[in-house]
Amino acid sequence: MKFIKALILVFTISFLVTGCYEDSDDKQISSNEINDFVWKGMNSWYNWQSQAPNLSDTKDDNTSEYQVFINQYNNPSDFFNSLIFQPNVTDRFSWFIEDYNEQQLEFQGISKSHGLKYKSVQINTNGDIIIYVRYVADNSPASDANIKRGDIINAINGTVLNTSNFSNVVNSLFDDTVTLSFVSENGGVLTPLQSKTIIATVLSENPVYLKKVFNNINGKKVGYLVYNGFRTAYNDELNEAFSFFKGENIDEFILDLRLNGGGSVGTSAYLSSMVYANAGTSKFADLKFNSKHSNRDGSYFFENTLNVFDINDKKTGEQTINRLSTLNRLYVLTSNSTASASEMVINGLKPYMNTVKIVGTTTYGKNVGSITLYDSPRTDFQDQSSANPRHTYAMQPIVFQIFNKNGESDYTQGFIPDIEVNEYEFWNNILAFGDENEVVLKAALDDIRGFTTKMNTSKKQQPFAKKIELTAPDKKFEYEMYIDKQFFVK
Structure with a gap:
């Protein structure tokens, strides 16, 4: 396990009655300046820019009208939200970042919790x-x-x-x-x-939560991995887990992504490369940007090596990927918390493996991803190192859609399970991850055994059981899929 000592830098940014913001060095910056960065960054990169009236290329043609427009909001987060195309319908995912230093740590699983x-x-x-x-x-x-x-x-x-x-x-x-x-x-x-x-x-939090092998499931050795986030700082721990499975010479593999809302696209490609060796170095996924950045369109491929990063997303080394050579099918355990980079694994492997069998409930449905945009207009808002030092605001807008090698990307309603199991119906008997009788895992193991899962009705749902939505209010990045800066320098 990798232990990381990290101090989250907290910048208190307060709004003044003069319409200015003040950072920790007492340097003021006007909301007008920040809103200008917000509009220009969104106008350049936003996936739905051409469909969002307030991001029209003609919006800033008249300087005085543009100034009135961007001065409507004293709070840059409110201004950002006003630019979103069909919020909570088409775009459920873009968000404004109050402090990009803190956000970067949260992307690596480091937060107050x-x-x-x-x-x-x-x-x-x-x-x-x-x-x-x-x-x-x-x-x-x-x-x-x-x-x-x-x-x-x-x-x-x-x-x-x-x-x-x-x-x-x-x-x-x-x-x-x-x-x-x-x-x-x-x-x-x-x-x-x-x-x-x-x-x-x-x-x-190390996203490589649990690895285990079941030694005799209908005479087969079954690997089981609980993986809770595609975090680049833990690429080496993920690779180490597959070294374990490779050494065990497993026959079947169950990947538990029920709590995995996504993360790095690159790490998603690495994980898929570990699962299925026969893909070689073929195409894993295509990324498509808006018309202004169509030159950025590109692909991820199955890999033989992976990059190792620290918590600041700085490359510290490389490793040979531990690729399994024994699998023809994959079991994925899912819930409505399974999203973005997790769904990318399912979508990316489907054209290659004989079977990708989904067990659990319908996934979240997110086939789009983002990059972090900083107040650095000379670099088209991509470079943190040249960002305006007077504030730590940034944006995480949706900027690309992802497709598998067959051009398939139609899962905005989520992937429907092949074997449906509603975990919440067993609320009075939720067992530990890795317990052979844990209800969702058992359904996958029973399918490997070759018979239909029989639910334990003495410890199933009561006569009434209704799921109630519960989401942490400050975890906007829970279902994120983002590309790392390395994508643009390939």
């Missing part, structure tokens, strides 16, 4: 809601408090959850300090256990 991911479920017609723990990060406040996957929470800061209060109470779940009340369940009855108070701290 309790170390928990959750799922919320309404468990009866009376409106009672529980939250079960989907994931606990190693060496986190949650793991230190002995919280485990499958633990059931029915109250936050002392307030018992129901449909009437949930929307008002749930955001407290993501406060720096929160008290969680845990219960056990038997026959639909919840029995209080204890409450635990946890305090968020800066974590560095």
Whole structure:
């Protein structure tokens, strides 16, 4: 495991009544200047630029009218959002960055957190809601408090959850300090256990969460990997995991991407290169930009070597990829949190492997990706090193669409599972990752065994179980797919 000591640089940027922003060096910059950067960067790069009326190339032809236009908003984030094309419909993904230093660390899994991911479920017609723990990060406040996957929470800061209060109470779940009340369940009855108070701290989460081999699944050796994010700083750990599977000479492979919202396109190509050796160095994916940057259109290929990076995305070395040579099919465990670079693996491997079988629920549906744009107009907004030093604002707009080698990219509604298993219906019996009886994993293993999964009805859903959406309010990058600067210097 790689342990990274990182200090997140926090820049407090406050809006002044004069319409200026002030950074830590007391240098003021006007909202007009920032909004000008926002418009010009979006006009140049945005995927839907030609369809967004406010990004028309004629918008800045009249200088005085343009100044009135960009001065409509004192807050640059609000101005950025006003430029989005059909927000929450066509573009659900672009966002404004308050501090690009902090954001870069978050892309590598370094952020302030309790170390928990959750799922919320309404468990009866009376409106009672529980939250079960989907994931606990190693060496986190949650793991230190002995919280485990499958633990059931029915109250936050002392307030018992129901449909009437949930929307008002749930955001407290993501406060720096929160008290969680845990219960056990038997026959639909919840029995209080204890409450635990946890305090968020800066974590560095290794996305290579669990690797395991099942030695006798219908006479086959089955590799299993829980991989939670395509983070370039952990390319070497990912490669090491496949060295383990290669040494075990596995017959089948199950890739668990249920908690993987995406990340680096390059790392997605590396992972796919590890999975399927027979692809050689063929094309993995095509990236297509808007008409202003069609010269940037390019491809990712299956690779024999990978680049190793530090947390600042600086290349520190190369490694030979540990490619499996024993697989003809791939099992992918999915949920609606499986997105972008994870879906790219599915889409990119489908033309090559005999079978890519999806087990779980429909994926998120994100076939587009982004780059970070900085206030550096002389470099077409790409170069952080030459960015305006008076602020740390940046943008993460959608700038490309991704296709597999057959030109396929039609999964905006997500990939539908071949074997559907709704994990939340088993909220009262969520087992650890890697447990052979964990419901989604078991469905894949049973398919390898050659028979249809039989659900344990004594520990399945209660007569009523309804999924309730629950998303961390500050995790805009949860479903990100971005290209690294190395793509543009190939």
